[in-house]
Amino acid sequence: DGGITQSPKYLFRKEGQNVTLSCEQNLNHDAMYWYRQDPGQGLRLIYYSQIVNDFQKGDIAEGYSVSREKKESFPLTVTSAQKNPTAFYLCASSIAPGQGYSNQPQHFGDGTRLSIL
Amino acid sequence: QKEVEQDPGPLSVPEGAIVSLNCTYSNSAFQYFMWYRQYSRKGPELLMYTYSSGNKEDGRFTAQVDKSSKYISLFIRDSQPSDSATYLCAMSGRAGGSYIPTFGRGTSLIVHP
Numbered sequence: 001d002g003g004i005t006q007s008p009k010y011l012f013r014k015e016g017q018n019v020t021l022s023c024e025q026n027l028n029h030d031a032m033y034w035y036r037q038d039p040g041q042g043l044r045l046i047y048y049s050q051i052v053n054d055f056q057k058g059d060i061a062e063g064y065s066v067s068r069e070k071k072e073s074f075p076l077t078v079t080s081a082q083k084n085p086t087a088f089y090l091c092a093s094s095i096a097p098g099q100g101y102s103n104q105p106q107h108f109g110d111g112t113r114l115s116i117l
Numbered sequence: 118q119k120e121v122e123q124d125p126g127p128l129s130v131p132e133g134a135i136v137s138l139n140c141t142y143s144n145s146a147f148q149y150f151m152w153y154r155q156y157s158r159k160g161p162e163l164l165m166y167t168y169s170s171g172n173k174e175d176g177r178f179t180a181q182v183d184k185s186s187k188y189i190s191l192f193i194r195d196s197q198p199s200d201s202a203t204y205l206c207a208m209s210g211r212a213g214g215s216y217i218p219t220f221g222r223g224t225s226l227i228v229h230p
Contacts (some may be wrong), residue, residue, distance in 0.1 A: 003172040108160035
């Protein structure tokens, strides 16, 4: 079955530590995204990538970094510079516009819950 | 004013009721409208995806878009306890060339037996 796999499901971070959240998709989508979800708030975009080896900052990129070395993978690193990292992190993918399609909806993984130790 | 407004609820209804969930928006460039269902501790699942104005039906779910009023709705007929979840609206368009969707905060729905 095609889908998006996020791991781990739960993650704990110590002070001063960087942690990396994994996101893998087998939907053959070019575009991938990272969102942060806090209670009572909508999804806030951290980073997105339309193509391998290219990515753009979203609305709240400070304290986060990403890489896109493979089409299937888009890992997110939460650095020690992110002072309030406790949240639910969601990875999504979609067909990128410009491939003969209209805007296509995103498909989501089941998230990683990050907490501070 | 936020670009997309959605009442967070919770909305509590008895089993079998017709549920109406709504979002309003301010950006007239939005053309693509989506509804997602999110269960606790899970990722959002795409329920409905529509383009421009009109209605779309899929089983017990009907999505309506009124671009003149900048108002979208999701109706759930014969609601079931398994429909209890948070429902997120999302929309995207050509505003500034961006295809990235803007999400509402989500409405929490509780269907009690």
